[in-house]
Amino acid sequence: MELLSGADMIARFLKDEGVEYIYGYPGGAALHIYDALFRQDDVKHILVRHEQAATHAADGYARASGKPGTVLVTSGPGATNAVTGIATAYMDSIPMVVLCGQVASHLIGEDAFQETDIIGVTRPIVKHSFSIRHPSEIPTVLKKAYYLAASGRPGPVVVDIPKDMTAPTERYEYVYPKKVKLRSYNPVTRGHTGQIKKAVDMMLKARRPVFYTGGGVVTGQACEGLTDLVQRLGYPITTTLMGIGAYPQNDRQSLGWLGMHGSFESNMAMHHADLIIAIGARFDDRVTNNTSKFCPTAKIIHVDIDPSSISKTVRADVPIVGPAGSVIDEMISLVQGREPANPEALGEWWDKIEGWREDRRGKLYEPAEPGEPLKPQQVIETICRMTRGEAFVTTDVGQHQMFAAQYYKFDKPNRFITSGGLGTMGFGFPAAMGIKLSYPDDDVVCITGEGSFQMMMQELSTCKQFGVGVKIVNLNNGSLGMVRQWQDLNYKSRHAHSYMESLPDFQKLIEAYGFTALKVERPEDLEPALERAFANKDELVFLDIYVDPREHVYPMQVPLGSMRDMLLSKTERT
């Protein structure tokens, strides 16, 4: 039997749980825990420069690895600084455990120094939260936290730890709980067989089918199964932003991703489909556009592990509650040895889709004329080529995010890392940091904008301290480009506060931290700069790339329209 203080239990538990990195920032209420971390070598703590970055770093790691990320912050301002990152993880169903210091139990409710009711503050943005009431419950509560964060539909879990729970003088027995049970929480392990049969029958009879898959397939580690199923049937597939890479984007059956800035062929195929096979996707408003005009001729099969996702915004004809993996496997075994019933209709369907594809080929954007600034799209295409489409790509939020999603082609899941649901500017750089630490041999590129980067740029200091060699590509358009685009379209180009006056000299800024920065202003400088940036995997390099500030992201769905109502360029619409 081993007697440990609460703080030592936490450190020990993290080791036993297999946690390699935690991201955090110390403060009074967390100091016993920090002391325990100091006295061990198994769990590595990464000291960020702002607690929001800790959550994004843990989140990036979780998205890349599929395992929960871990954050440690102090009470009050430490915890409230983490809120944006918790909400970001919540919206995208990312597993994360956030350990928050809290004032000592006897002070709770007295407005003590650095007291915040963080359980209350985070209640709507967590999967669950716990407050430690006795040091001896630390191992089980932490086990529950990790179990909840990672199982079912994953999400962030907050654990509030009053300072007296971690006091070095109070020691209790520590046993690592291998398993925990919660009587009120039993995520489904498989779908209803009758429903799956019904779905497969519909799939085989379909004339104009489309797979529409989301992050649930990635989290459910069901990408191989999905690829198998889609290829057996020979049907087109489009994914959500969160589902990018679940099916190889370079394959002919992939239509790319769908929704507000999704591909023309994806949105057209959805609108004209007679059957939509939705797996691990949630029909959110950035996908569906106006739900009353959504896919007027389609029946909908909806597979999701979270029953509340089904028929939330769009009514499902065949709801299937279950994890993507096992449902897809069952579908595959039911499809085996059978052929789609309408090969001719399917042939015509593909002709239509190829027609849509052909319509837009070569027209996606206008390449820069000699003497014109670089086009952001062109920059992404070049990065994709030079990293062979294999890098981890994180993004911030804005036009650069959409361009990255559109022009970098991913054949693997867990590689395109973006804040889809919350759209959090500032996410990309710390997320890249969290990934690079765990995948030191891979290229990790953060594609950002000068607006977003300035929200979390203090993390340069963290990268310096821990030698984190991420590549930062700043698509510098001198403006809050996405906001500006909306103002161009909806406010007669009245650019209310979407410009970026007084930008820093990024080169000098980066150099102040001891890193290399290259300024790219002419098209011919792009490739050499990228070569230089990717020459050394361990080196942080910042590319300040000046891109055309007038560029817009297209296609763009027309507000209140159907999925097929899109602006295709500044002068064309469907």
Next chain:
Amino acid sequence: MRHIISILMENEPGALSRVVGLFSQRNFNIESLNVAPTEDSTLSRLTVTTVGDDRVIEQITKQLNKLIDVVKLVDLTEGNHIERELMLVKVKALGAQRDEVKRTADIFRAQIVDVTPSVYTVQITGDAGKLDAFLQAMAPIGILEVARTGVSGISRGDKILSL
């Protein structure tokens, strides 16, 4: 339509706030809410009456079920059920009013549980409709104060909501 949803949840601090918070977060409506421990000290029972179309009610029950602290729930209005609410009402009772209050209370099978020279306190149980009707009947006499518990309910017959 009006629905009565009964929820068994962990008797843990914070559980109630999660349930109540859910309603405001997701823009669901709460007409009444009542909560108390059960015979099993680890569980509380919460009954909420809400109004919404089928789609909204489906979301409410699904979202409630998703809360980790919620162990089980039932939409009582889906089947035969018994619905009760208790109400205490203070009414003016001077002179002729005293008889009038007494008579009306008798008609509604309500009891007068406290008396002063000028005020009667009446206790009445029933479904929400009966309580509303009683208030209407008393209104001309002069209602001074109303305390209602909110609806509690249970299904009829052998069906049980338990672990």
